[in-house]
Amino acid sequence: MYKLFKRSFYMRNQLTLLMFILLPLSIVSFTAFFLIKDVVIDKVQSSRQNVVDVMAGDMEKSVEDIIYASNLFRFNALYDDLQVFKNVDQIDSSEDYKRYERISDMLNLAFSKTSGLKALVFYVNKAQFQIGTAGADYEANHRIEAVTSKWMTEQWKRETDPERIYWFNVPVKKGDLYDIDESTYLFVKVIKEHNGNDYLGVLYVAVSHRYFYQLFEGIGAGQIGLYEADGTPILLYPQQSELESVPGVIELQSDISKTGWKVGYRFSPKEIMDEITNIFFLYGLVLGVSILIFITLSIVLAKRIHRPLFKLRRIAEQFGSGNRLVRFPAKGSDEFGVLGSAFNNMLDQINQLIADVEQEQEEKRIIELQALFSQIRPHFLINTLNSIKCDLLLAGDSIRGRQVEALMSLLRAYMRVNDKSTLSQECKLLQDYIDIMKVRSRLRLYLIVELPEHLESFEVPRLILQPLVENAIVHGFANPPDYAEIEVQISETESGVIIEVKDNGIGMEEGQIDRLRSILRGEVQVEENRRVGLLNTLRRLRLTYGPDATMDMLRNEEAGTTFIMFIPKLEESSRPKDQAGYIVVDEDICSG
Known part of the structure; x- marks a missing residue:
């Protein structure tokens, strides 16, 4: 062995x-x-004490919700309606019905947080007219009112303190409210006039003992009960228990400060x-x-x-030594057969992975070559346009040469769209864009730029102003005027730079302007392919300058629309860094 x-x-x-x-x-x-006997008993006692505390906390929160809702109903803005409605015994007019609706709505609003109690909430005016919350059981409400009328006399209602909420344990016999023997705990608040001479009505909140039973059901072994401040039991669950004859019973309790109640729990260690x-x-x-x-x-x-x-x-x-053809002879369907099959599949997957990596490397090499080739295309295009411009200038066609030069300028800007630019360069690009749009749309279009000298070198994202001018041309000059003008005004404040783009086009209605403002603020979802340029411009601004960058618009007094762009000033350390690695094309060699 x-x-x-x-x-x-x-x-x-x-x-x-x-x-x-x-x-x-x-x-x-x-x-x-x-x-572990004593340890288990202590742990169980501590755990169930926590459960009792949680139950007491839930009931105290429910009582606080009732007190808050009662005070909210009493001090709401419907005091005049309650005063006028106090002697109404039936709805005889539209005014009575409107007051009834307002009081009912306020009752539902005030007691919306107490829906988990499944309480009967209703208000009874001095003429015994009842207003209940949505889904109220009016027959049950009348029965509760009838049971409580034995001690809630007219004199008691007139002399009671309106600042207090009174609570009573109301025993109900079988058939009074339900088809079982069940009692109700009643919260009562008398709504009085401001001078205190008379009362306007009584607010009832009836919480069935069924709510407490459902709360106590999960406690497990033992007996749990709800007691008055003097120790009188309000209810016990279960009602019958053998703990009275069992020695060494452990008793736990937790107080409910708002009402003076106590939640008590007893269980036997045995x-x-x-x-x-x-x-x-x-x-x-x-x-x-x-x-x-x-x-x-x-x-x-x-x-x-x-x-x-x-x-x-x-x-x-x-296999680790390089023999990639070796395999485990998997036989049968037991654990080793399954393990051998899985091991063989793993070896096949490793071989496939090696082949995929080799193929991926080859594809990556091809993609890199294609990327290098794609970099040559825009370079080739700009050089070709530059040659055309030179031929036009040499032939004396300066107008078309200028148009080609503007197109080249825009192409360079699009190729370096992620690079920073200055306001001076952006305004130059706007003039190039206007020259191109004159050819395309046959507009008598003029661009006026007011750029202070000290802001010419202010850095902004490239092509940040072009969408605003494009929007003015496409939408503002849909019906071309005799004289189309776009004015760009740039100014500086203590907190940032303000750029205004004005046009004298057909403009927009106030409703359209309000909707576009909502879209720019993110309050309304934009339709597909609508106002994408403006939204992208705003997103680029906020990605660069943070959430303080804004765009707004307004309707001009005479004609057209004004777009207002605000660019906050950034600390030098917080400015985004320029990206590197862009294609450098040939500079213009025919500037004349």
């Missing part, structure tokens, strides 16, 4: 597991049964220890049987486990 354990790694492993894990586990488990005993007995039985089965199977299957694992290790070593 010693040679067997010395020779087989798995047998040594099983012996080690038996001696240092299973045996100590068994000893500790049975010893713990006799040592019930917990009986559960622990049954669990430990079952655990010990399962542990003993498992140990016997484990030892038997370990001895019988050790050899069958060892051989496939050794073969699997040898194949892994061969």
